[in-house]
């Protein structure tokens with residue numbers, strides 16, 4: 001291995017920036033270049049509410065790996081929460097409720113229950129916080145990460161340590177053959193780069209409103225969620241359009257989201273609307289974290305996090321970085 005290996009990271013979303021920073025933590029002498037055609041505000045990561053609540057469909061290659069990614073991620077965010085920088089980095093603790101009129105099982109989450117300090121059934125009194133007819137509910141303690149703050153914070157650290165962040169589109173891995181190692185953190189862009197048809201967009205649309213009186217995250221039936229954040233900005237959602245590439249705002253989706261959220265909190269009707277945002281979740285089962293030798297170029301993939309990429313970025317990045325360091329030190333010349 002060279003003294004100062006040249007490393008490229010494709011992607012400047014939550015995955016790319018976390019991988020780049022964690023790689024620098026491991027190999028201080030590496031020359032890191034992040035290459036992305038979109039930064040911060042224009043990424044999918046920036047649209048996410050960023051709550052730590054894995055869907056039970058979130059999957060690594062094995063349950064053991066899935067749980068390790070979640071545990072490492074939780075610990076990473078907890079460590080940040082202990083620092084005075086947490087708020088500036090966009091990380092905040094958050095109490096959450098999930099309610100259902102119909103289905104007890106949606107109020108349970110086997111991936112969360114073992115992980116977070118509190119996951120318990122809602123009390124009779126608390127069930128009244130749900131829309132009329134609510135029968136089932138749980139309360140859990142969790143956290144939330146705002147990429148609007150987290151991405152610039154990580155970007156600044158990467159650059160302060162000598163890393164470069166450049167704007168550009170990578171059309172093929174062959175164009176990066178001068179690098180010793182490439183991390184592919186291109187999100188949905190990996191579909192084209194890797195010709196990966198298992199990577200599918202799941203369209204999402206949210207409304208950002210100003211509602212500083214909302215103190216808890218609330219989940220309901222039919223993908224309804226109300227997630228408070230920093231500065232009194234609350235994310236209202238949502239929709240899931242499988243295999244949809246439509247990035248246009250849909251007024252019917254917005255109306256349906258608002259109606260469902262107002263069933264929970266009627267005074268949201270009067271909240272000032274700050275923005276409507278649409279994004280495509282890069283969905284893949286399982287999430288792809290693995291090394292691949294592509295025409296002699298060492299590549300580590302880290303993409304396909306679906307609706308859970310903000311919360312699971314650290315755990316998957318730790319895994320990708322470990323694979324990358326080993327790959328860099330190895331003498332592999334042929335296909336893995």
Ligand SMILES: Cc1cc2nc3c(=O)[nH]c(=O)nc-3n(C[C@H](O)[C@H](O)[C@H](O)COP(=O)(O)OP(=O)(O)OC[C@H]3O[C@@H](n4cnc5c(N)ncnc54)[C@H](O)[C@@H]3O)c2cc1C
Nearest residue numbers: 011012013015038045050051170187189204279309310311
């Ligand atoms: C409405 C909505 C709500 C969400 N809510 C949550 C939530 O509450 N919690 C949670 O954890 N997750 C949530 N998510 C999911 C989360 O946003 C994604 O999983 C996450 O952002 C994926 O991060 P990423 O870095 O892989 O992708 P992105 O943020 O899309 O970044 C990809 C990067 O790769 C670059 N790129 C792609 N192709 C190329 C190329 N060929 N050349 C150069 N650069 C390239 C892009 O420019 C960009 O910089 C939500 C998503 C949506 C849409």
